[in-house]
Structure formats: C-alpha cells, structure tokens
Amino acid sequence: MKRREFLHGLMAPVLASGLGRSVAGRHGGVAALVIHPQAGFLLMPMDDRQSDHLKAYGVTYRMLERGGTAEWLLNYRDGSFLLPDDPATRRDAALAGVGIEPITGADVIDIRGTIQANNMDAVPLEKAPTVAVYAPPSAAPWDDAVTMALQYAGIGYDQIWDPEVLTDGLADYEWLHLHHEDFTGQFSKFYLTYSGSAWLAEMVRQNARTARAFGFSSVAALKKRVAEGIRQFVEDGGFLFAMCTATETLEIALAAAEVDVAAQYSDGTPMDPRASERLNWARTLAFENVTLERSAATASFSNIDGHQVNNPGRRQTLGAFRLFDFSAKIDPVPTMLVQCHRSVIPDYYGLTTSFSRSTLKPGVTILAEEDGAPWVKYIHGEYGDGTWTFLGGHDPEDPQHQIGDPPTDLSLYPNSPGYRLILNNVLFPAAKKRELKT
C-alpha cells in the first residue's frame, strides 16, 4: 500500500460507536475491528507489563500477513495493539513470549471510551507492508539495527542493493530501509583510516564491480544514481526509513547531482573546492544549507551530524533524547512513530548520530530531540506521495559501537525503547487513517 492509497483510506467515513449492538471502531467498518460485546479480543499491552515489546510487533505483523486486521491504540497503555482472538495469534504470542490479555467486546467498548476522552486514538492496521532493506549482498543481518530488529521480531524482508534499485526493483516494495551505506561513494570515508582491512577491500571491490557492470565511471557516480532512484521511490509514494550514515549521505548525494563531492581516492578527481556552495538542496528530503567536510581522512561528511563521533576536535558527548508528545487525534502519523514506553531514551553514537537543527528544512517534523542541544535525533516528513523518517545513530543498545564489536543480541533487550522506534516505522505503513494534519 503506497501512500496514495494510504491517504485514500484516511478519507473513509468515520462511524460513530454504539453500545449494545454491532459496534464499529471510530475508523469505521472499512478497517476497524467489528466489536460485539460478547466477542473475544486480545489486547497486547505495550506498557511495562509487556514481556517482549519487540516481538509484539512481529506478532501483529504476522497477523496482518495472514489477512487479519488489528488496531493500534495510540498512547493507550503506551501504544497497545488490539487483535481479534484467534488460535493462531494466541499460539504465535505464546511461542514469542509476548504478553497478551484476552478481553471481551465490552472491555473494548470501555477502552474506546478512554481513547475518546484522552490524547489517544485507535488506528486500524490492514495490510503487512512489503519490506526491503538496502544492503550489500554480503552484509549479515547483524550489521544493521533494523535487520536485527526485523530478524528478532520475525518480520520478513528482502535484501536489495544497487542492481535492484537501478532496474526499478523498488516498485515491488512499500517500505525501504537504509542504514550505514555511504551514498557519496567514499566508502564511509574509512578508505584511509582502515586501508588494508579485509572488509573494506571487499566493500570497495563489490561497489567498483557494480559500477563497472552498469557503465558508471566511478562508485560515486553509481551511488548518485542509486540515491536518485530512492528519491523517486519516495516521490512515488514509498515509505523510506533511514538510520546512521545513510540519512546524511543520501541527502548529500541528492544535492550533489551536478557537483563532485567525492575525494580523489574515490573517483580519481579531487572534491570540488566550492562544493558546499554549489550543492542544490531543492532536490533533498530533509536538509539544506549544509557545509561539507573537506578532509578525506576525517570520517565525517558534513555539519548535518551534530555529534561528529570520528572528529576528535568536534566530537560531542552523548546525552539523552526526548520523544515529542503529539496530539494523537490530529497528528496520528508522528504519534505512531513515537509510540514507546519511555519518553526519554539514552543517546547512542553512529557515523551520523544526530541532525543539526540549523540544517533542517522548515517543514521537517521533529520526533525526538535532546533538550537544549543544537541537534535533534529523530525526524520525519513528506515528499511527493511518500514519506521519509530519519533516525540518527547506529545501535540503540550499543551506544559506542565500534568496528568488530560483537552484534547486539536482542533477546537480552526485549524491552528496548530505542528498538521500538525502529519497529514503529515498520508497522506504520500498515495503518489506514484519516488525513494527516502534520
């Protein structure tokens, strides 16, 4: 379901609730669960009583995959899910160790009353989105927080890379995730500091082979074209979620369509000395007025990142970020994206950790920020018929992840609030809602 259909669904008539007879959810008979007072339901609470928050998303997703419908009760017990009571869902929840509470239709009517009276809303979930993760074929799932979360929650995805993007393969998907790819074609600027490392040599070899196969003069040229394909995916109604370096470099690559921003080691020519001034920010999703990092030896791309983890002179310490409290009934999309059982979350580094406020475009919605800091952590916006969401940092449960560190075992963090933010993004394209006000 692309965003066009998503918006169409928002226009569905809202049916009023009624008691003592067939009661429809406030989103009407089209999407919401039909409530009979004696019917059975499963409430999947997402507050501190939930034993495995992350797998709860998987149970809901698989229920949608089986053709069922559910409701996301925004801000009700920290973003609970309401599912019809069926043996398959009970079995799935039991196997996953996810806490469920069997309730009756009468209980659901009470819940609706609570939702009506508070800053809450009930959003129907209709269809499991088709998910693609952009990553090199050799990447293990443990390299990326999103694939780790998807694996752990049991949400299926396809791994795609440059060839699929260049051959219109994105059209098959509704949700696309990017993580630590460098769309400026400079191999995350590790080329000098990690020269000789086997993983870097493989990364260079793989990218160069693809560039040659598609007739590009350099990896930088290849990645600009791939970035353009991703931008088109969003414009056509796709849901884009990006973390870490992918956020920053995707934007730089889009702005640099006509400018050489890559160091000499990457494309054979030095970076345009006036590159920062010549970038065209009209084509980007989130940022503008950015100054590029000119040193090829510094693993930093621009002043978009507020923390500059690999820049000893400018590196900022980690704090904590606060999720913004949106109006659930007026701004359901941002509300979905910030559903969590914690409102303040400890920060974590990535090659791009945060986003400087001074580089944000005016229409960007800030989902989470560090109070008083000149940077924000989590942002969202619309572009064409689609939407994009950017989350800074690499791994919410490994704040200072280093190359070669062991991967995070999410079975040790089943209640991770940071990973919940990622999974909110996976599930929100499943929602069918009223018109967005944000």
Add this chain to the structure above:
Amino acid sequence: MVARRTAAALCLAGACAAQPVLCQSGEGRALERSGRHEQAATAYVNALQLDGTDVAAWIGLERVLTRLGRLETIAPMLDSAITSHPANSFLRETQLRVWGALGQDDSLAAAAERWIVYAPGSPGPYRHWASATARRGQSARALEILLDGRAQIDGTTLAPELAQAYVMVGDWADAAMEWATAVTLTESHTASAVVSLRQTPQLSRDRVLMILIDPGREAVAHRLGAEVLVAWERPEEGWTLLDSALPEDPAQAAAILDRFAARTRRLDTAEAARAQGYALERLAEITVGLDAERARLGAARAFADAGDLGAARRMLEILAEEDVTQGDAASAAATLIRVTLESDKVEEAETRFRVWQDRLRVDDAARLRAALAQAWIKRGELERASNLLAADSSIVGQALLGWVRLYQGDLASATEHFRVAGPYARSREEATRRTVMLALMQSIGRDSLPELGDALLQLEFGDTSSAISGINEAVAVLDDPGERAHLLSLAGNLAVSSTEYVLAEGLLHQALAADSLGSAAPAAEYALAVVYASTGRPQQAIGHLEHLILTYSHSAVVPEARRLLDQVRGAIPKTGGTRPE
C-alpha cells in the same frame, strides 16, 4: 593596570582597617569554606596586614582570588611584602607561582632573576621558576632553566627536578641518570623515582635499566632498579637485583625488604607472590622474635599463593618448631593445613587439623573442615567425610553432609540436610546443584536408592560415562514411569553436556516415552531440542521447542526454550559481527 591593582589592594586594605578584629587567617578559612570568597579575601588581606609573612593567609588569598578571577590583585601586595622581607623564600616562591598562573612570562623571569641575584647559589629560584614554567606547559623551557641552575651551582644539584623535566620531554635515559643521582644523594627520593620511571615506554625500558644497574653506580641506584622492575611487573627480576644490593645494616635492609614486599603484594600475580615470598623469607632471616615470625608467616602465605607449596611448607615447619605466639601459631597452622591439603596430602592435613582445630579461628576451622570433607568426598572416602562433618551444624557442613548422604544412596537424609542448608550455603552454582538434586529426590518416591548414589558419585569424580551407566542401573530398579523419566532425563542431559549426542538422543526419547506428560518431560524435550540443534536438524529442534513452549507454558525451561528457538530460527546472532558503524 598598575593603578587598578593598587586600587584593589587599597580597597582590600581599607576593609581590613575597618574591621581589625577579623584580621585572622582562620577567619578567612571559615569564610572560604562557607563559599563567601569576597569576604574571605578581605579577611586574608587583614591577616596579612598584621603579619606580612603569614603563610596560611598568603595561600588562602591566592586560592580565593583565583576563584574570583582576580589573581592579579595579589601581585602588588607580594612586591611590597618581598621588599619588607627579601630573604623570605616562601614569598618569592609565591610570586613566581602567581606570575606563572597569570601567564606573565616576562614578569616571572624578572622576579626569578631578582631572587637569583639576592640568593646566588640557591637552587630555590631555579626550582620554582622551572615549576611555574612547566605548569604552563613549557616543558622544554623548564628544562633549560634547571640546566642553567645546575651550571650556576654544581653538578648534582636539582637532580629530582631535572629528572621530572626529562620525563616531561620524553628523555627517559637522562631522567634515569638524574634519578640515580637523586637517590644516591637522598634515598628518600626512591618512591618519587619509582612513580616517575614506572611510565617508561617499553622501548626505553632496557636503556633505563642499564643506567640504573650500571656497576659503577651505588647500590642504592640498583635498589631503585629493583623497585622499578616491580613497577614494570617484572617482580622476580626485581628480587634478583635487590638481593644483590641489600645494605649491610639489618635495620635498613629490613625496611627495604618490607617496602619491596608491599610493592609486590599489589601486583596480585603468582610471580609477584613468589618474589614477595623471597623478600619476606630474607626479612625473617635478618630479624628476630615477633618480626621474624610475622615475616615467615607472610612468606608462607605468599609462597602458597604462588603455588610453591614446598616453600610454603618449609616456612611453616620452621614456625611450628619455634616457640611462636599463640595467634600467629594458629594462623600459621591454618596456612600449613591448607598448603598440605593443596599438596594432596589429605591424611596428613586431617591429622594436623585435628591437633589444631580447637585453637584455630572459627572461620578458619570451618573453612578447613569443609575443604577436608570435600577432599575425602573427591576420593570416595564418604565415611571419613561424614566423621569430619558429624559435629558441624553450620549450613556449609549440612550442605556437604547432604552430598555425602546422597552419594551413600540415603535420599531421605540427603533431602533433610539440603533443606537445613538452605539456598545460601556455599556458592550460587553449588546452591543451584543442590536445588536440582532436591527436585530429583522429591520426584523419586523412595528413601533410599544406592544405585543413584553410586552414579552421582561417579559424576563427582568427573566420570560422566560411568555416571550415565549407573543412572541406567538405577532406572532398572524403578517401576514408576514418572520416576524412570526423571532419571532418564538426567542421564540424557549429562550425555548432552559431554556432547554424546547419539546416546543423549536415545536416553531422552526413552524419558519422553516413559512419561510424556509428567514433570520430567519439559527438561527432556528441551535437551532433545539441543541435541537436534547441535546436530544440524533445526526443523526437528523447532518442532520440539514449539511443542514444549505451548504444552508446558509454565515450565521453568520455557525462557531457555524461547532463546534456543530464536537462535535456531536465526532471529538472534550466534557469533560476533565485523562491519563498521
């Protein structure tokens, strides 16, 4: 600037004149502690009006003015005080420190030069000038100042300061030479020298060592080398060097040995413990009476910690022959028994224990009794262990007695002793083992099962294969399917832990066939899933894990089963990743 400083000084002086009764440095300290820095400054100035050489008042004033960001206002007061007391080195030192803190290099140099002219031949001006300069990060300039001072005075002056300056510029060889000179002149510099030279980079260490142990140098420099070697975590080399450089005077040698032993104690390695033992043994030889006893006892403990049980026993036997004091004798006896036991001489250790047990400290006696009982159990001498523990009502004793009874096949008595021992006796792992055995005994409705006791004793000996055979023999005498299932599940789990997967699979299938609905079934099914997961049959593992979770949803093994299910499905990683952020 000068006018403003003078005005500030006058202002402070005016405050003093207005309240002469408060002009005490003690008052200033009290105000400073309460955070009233302005008032504290006034009080210190008032104190200095009464006595221009009041050290506490000068230090306090310097401190609070620094906090107030007005340190420059102290400068004219210092000028005035030095004019009145030109020989006061404290005032001159303070003046240099203040100019240094203010970053006024020209004023700092001029003040130092005036001091040098006033006190030619004194190292003080050079020492404090260099110190103020070094504090500003100008290490090379500080070194120049000190070298100039040495050239002006004599060839050995300012050695400790020069050593520190050479360290700051990374010249470790010259630093070592200066420290050797410094300790030769004053041995009390040794501690500072060790702290300084401990940071020597690996590449420079051989050079530094050669300088310190140069045969042309005094023994005191060699002793410094010994202590530096300990600081570099080479304690045995340090001892060898120290052994050949000890002074003749026993009192001086004893102090040096004591310090060396203390330094090695901090390292917490077997090599350091051995070096400590050697030093304390030598200390015992050159001292008499209580000092010698304590040194010998310390040596015995150090040798025991180093694993050199022969040397430890040698020390303790000397102590046992001597007429040592009661407390030390008991301590020595406890150590000797422990060392004897660790030498696997259980019989001899028990004999010594029975002689000393009434005089040992209570906790030493309890610990040794438990260790002896454990040693007898390990040898299969259950009666001897039982005799030792007979009068022991401690929870540790009860826990051990429970194991003895279990190995004797007396399940009723074992259950009772384990219950009395409770969950806190001995380590957490041991408490968990007892809980597992309690559950097993409860599931077998018999007071006695010698076949099981024999099998578990084999397990205690580390012979898993014989233990599994023994459990099978115990199964053969049981009729109840549930009881049989429990023992078969135990045998299957033992086979899994020793990676005997084929054997394990058979035993676990037998356990499930004996009783697929009883309380043994979840653990058996989990172990079977482990076998399948470990032998490349993930689908069968998943089937059993799902069945287990859904069928025995309240079983204690369900969390483990979920984790294994995640691993088999690939939902969580098994190995470390290698990619960048």
